[in-house]
Amino acid sequence: MGLLETRNLVKSFGGVMAINDITLDLEEGDILGVIGPNGSGKSTFINLLTGIYRPDQGAIRFGGHDITGLPAHQVTRRGIARTFQNLRVFSNVSVLVNILIGQHTQIQNRLYHLFLTPLAARKREKAAEKKALGLLKMANLADRRDELAKSLPYGEQRLLEICRALASNPRLLMLDEPCAGMNPNEMDTLADFIRELRAKGHTILIIEHNMPFIMSLADRIVVLDAGRKFKDGPPEQIQNDPEVQDIYLGKEDDI
Ligand SMILES: Nc1ncnc2c1ncn2[C@@H]1O[C@H](COP(=O)(O)OP(=O)(O)OP(=O)(O)O)[C@@H](O)[C@H]1O
Numbered sequence: 001m002g003l004l005e006t007r008n009l010v011k012s013f014g015g016v017m018a019i020n021d022i023t024l025d026l027e028e029g030d031i032l033g034v035i036g037p038n039g040s041g042k043s044t045f046i047n048l049l050t051g052i053y054r055p056d057q058g059a060i061r062f063g064g065h066d067i068t069g070l071p072a073h074q075v076t077r078r079g080i081a082r083t084f085q086n087l088r089v090f091s092n093v094s095v096l097v098n099i100l101i102g103q104h105t106q107i108q109n110r111l112y113h114l115f116l117t118p119l120a121a122r123k124r125e126k127a128a129e130k131k132a133l134g135l136l137k138m139a140n141l142a143d144r145r146d147e148l149a150k151s152l153p154y155g156e157q158r159l160l161e162i163c164r165a166l167a168s169n170p171r172l173l174m175l176d177e178p179c180a181g182m183n184p185n186e187m188d189t190l191a192d193f194i195r196e197l198r199a200k201g202h203t204i205l206i207i208e209h210n211m212p213f214i215m216s217l218a219d220r221i222v223v224l225d226a227g228r229k230f231k232d233g234p235p236e237q238i239q240n241d242p243e244v245q246d247i248y249l250g251k252e253d254d255i
């Protein structure tokens with residue numbers, strides 16, 4: 001049984017079939033790359049999985065439970081975290097606080113905190129900070145912990161956003177074009193970071209336009225075209241598939 005299973009998912013906007021009959025399984029511990037030309041439905045797919053949109057048809061199962069149509073905050077609580085295609089850090093607070101904010105999604109019952117002794121509350125805070133610093137270290141950002149998020153270069157803000165998503169201890173992490181706007185050094189740091197996450201057993205779905213990056217990281221690649229699952233296979237097979245190269249021809253993006 002896959003950690004995530006979608007069955008015949010459909011989502012349309014007016015006359016546009018953004019997602020058209022997508023059935024897909026993602027196994028625990030795998031890195032799945034999702035590629036496809038602009039407008040092929042990649043972000044919509046993540047938006048359906050995270051409860052931003054409701055599917056018109058089809059089902060989504062996560063960890064053996066039906067999560068179809070659950071609102072976004074409930075999906076987060078069940079263990080799916082994500083980043084967005086456009087940057088969403090909290091610019092005017094510190095790097096460290098950005099991560100601590102991410103950890104708060106873990107807190108399910110806020111009333112419970114009213115009953116914590118000050119000592120227990122402080123212990124909790126310390127543990128949260130330790131975890132946040134561990135994440136920052138993995139992303140090479142520990143030295144910047146007290147700087148305002150907006151003072152980081154764009155690529156590092158994207159790394160920070162990923163750390164924040166991880167702070168909720170997700171079972172599945174989904175990244176929408178994490179490389180966008182990164183320089184080559186930042187991309188290398190991100191690739192190392194993702195390899196470290198894989199080694200720790202994380203399951204990750206990555207949408208990406210940068211082919212060398214995604215092909216070197218993913219265990220499996222799914223290609224979307226006009227809302228449909230066009231191909232599904234190991235990176236070497238997808239990379240050498242002339243039909244995959246064809247769907248990019250005449251579009252602005254590269255392969
Ligand atoms: N909220 C929306 N309202 C109307 N149409 C939408 C909406 N979201 C997506 N679409 C349409 O659905 C289709 C798929 O869009 P989506 O953003 O999922 O593509 P994508 O593969 O992520 O593209 P890109 O590579 O440019 O990010 C496009 O035709 C898009 O215009």
Ligand SMILES: [Mg+2]
Pocket residue numbers: 042043044085
């Ligand atoms: Mg997109």
